[in-house]
Amino acid sequence: MAELAPINDTITLEQLESDPFPIYRKLRAESPVVRVKSTGRTLLTKAADTKFVKDTPEIFSSDDPNTPMKRAFWAHTLMRKDGEAHKRERMAMAPAFNPKVIQTEWMPKYQQIAEDYVARLPRGEVVDLFELLSGAYAARGLAVLLGVEDASDADMMEWSQALIEGAGNFGWRDAPFERADRANEAIHALLDKAQDRHRANPNPSAFSVMLNAEDPIEMQQIYANIKIAIGGGINEPRDALNTTLYGLLTNPDQLAEVKKNNDWVKAFEEGVRWVAPISASSRLVTEDVEIRGHLIPKGDTVMTIQASANRDEDVVSNGEAFDVYREDCHHQSFGNGPHFCQGTHVARRAVGHIMLPTLFDRFPNMTIPDIDAVVWRGFGFRGPIQIPVLLQ
Ligand code: HEM
Structure with missing residues (x-):
């Protein structure tokens, strides 16, 4: 019988939150299957293993009753279901x-939003694009795609953050759940109100198509x-x-090439490979299974680290570098298997086809004046949480 994976009791959550990449690199080389005590999970850092797990839902279930997600969302969402359900x-x-529908309905609307939101940015000033542009866009x-246009940008961002923090509230503290409760209440009130409008005017938004389907799923699941x-x-x-902006602005040669060839989608793809959002x-784990000679017992929870898989030396050369023109931009940032991100094409188009060229068209000479002012954060989700850019 194979042995359990080794235990690591030195890696802290704080290290993973602030800069996990050197840790992943070491784990890939030394112990790619490892029980990291601070996370309470078995971490998988090699591309073949993360893919295997996501492609094998019969053994690796999304339905983990031990997470705070149900509590945070007041519901069992599709993301935590398996099989036919x-x-x-x-x-x-x-x-x-x-x-x-993406092409004809959503993209013209995203284009308009991008132009409006970029137009209101001040020229010649240093602004934090995290704050003024990226989240709001x-x-x-x-909001348009889902059919909840009545929500403000601030509402949407608050609800999103509240739900995510609630779902990640593994310490089962009261405050994050209370914040998530307020988000749930507000979203339910908005959906209750929007129902009549969508029934009277069926349209391609997610809420409308679910409400007006011939054989609709339960209302509670539509809301969920x-x-x-x-x-x-x-x-x-x-x-x-x-x-992606950070990658381009810190690599002016690549940026020049991207501008010349209109390679914005390529840049987006490398951005999400380099740092998986x-x-x-x-x-x-629903039955005993072996990975790289280690027993992963039934009842264990594994964590696929796609951020590490995307830099795995077995599939990507010099994966630590942002390189739009690499020939091996293999990544798993949108997942694999039945839960593959449903919003992939929307995101790729919204960011790659639309926002990047729109922004550089208006501010072709943008720079990051102080690289140290860019702050990166996150283990489960990761990106710059502060990115001050001089708009010119
Ligand atoms: C760059 C942007 C995005 C990235 C990197 C991303 C990534 C992911 C990943 C990795 C998963 C799978 C999670 C898992 O396997 O447990 C996922 C699922 C999902 N994503 Fe995205 N996502 C992005 C944008 C979006 C957008 C814009 C939407 C909605 C418009 C969206 C909707 C969803 C939904 C509904 C699921 C659940 C699918 C399911 O469980 O069947 N995503 N996403």
Whole structure:
């Protein structure tokens, strides 16, 4: 019988939050399957293993009852379901993510939002784009796509953050749950009010397609999955945009080439490879299984570290570097298997096709005047939380 994976009791959550990449690099080389005490989970840092886990839902379940997610969302969302139950709910939202709908309905709206939001930025000043642009752009686009336009950008960002922090409240403290409760109440009130409008005027938004489906899923699940999309659809495009901007502005040669060839989508793809906005995901192990000669016992929780998989020496050369023109931009930032990100195409287009060229068109000579003023943060989710840029 194989032995359990080694235990590491030195890596702290604070280290993982502030700069996990040197840790991942060491783990990939020395102990790619490791029980990290501070996380309470078995971390998997190699690309083949993270992919195997996500592609094998029969053994690695998304339905982990030990997480605070249900409590935070007042619901069991599609993200934590398996098999047919998951598929049914995912399909219910799918018409809103249909490529044609994205192209004809959402992208013209995202383009307009991008132009409006970029136009209101001051020229010649240093501004924090995290604060003034990236989150608000993601929030407004998402509100339109979901059919909750009555929510302000500030509402959407607060709800998203409240739900995420509630779902990550592994210490089961009161305050984060209370904040999540307030978000749930506000979202429910908004959805209650928006129902009549969407029933009277069926449209391609996620709320409308779920409400007006021939065989709708339960109302509670419609609400649950709008909430998961709010929780999961703002931070990631925001972080992807900020990360890609950082990569381009700190590599002027690449930026010049990207401008010349209009390679903004390529830049976005390298941005999300370099720093995965969702860096880690959890799965519950439902039967004993072996990975790299280690027993992963039933009942264990594994964490796939896609942030590490994306820099794995086995699949990417010099993965620590941001390099738009690398030939091996393999990444798992949108996940794998049945839970593969439903918003992939929206995010790629919203950031790569639309926001990056719109922003550089208006401010072609942007710079980051003080590199030390850029602050990176995050273990589960990661990106710059402060990115002051001189707009010119
Ligand atoms: C760069 C931006 C984005 C990244 C990197 C990203 C990443 C991911 C990842 C890694 C997952 C899978 C999680 C897991 O396996 O446990 C996921 C799921 C999901 N994402 Fe995204 N996401 C992004 C943008 C969006 C946007 C804009 C939306 C909505 C418009 C969205 C909606 C969803 C939904 C609904 C799921 C759950 C799918 C399921 O469980 O079947 N995402 N995302």
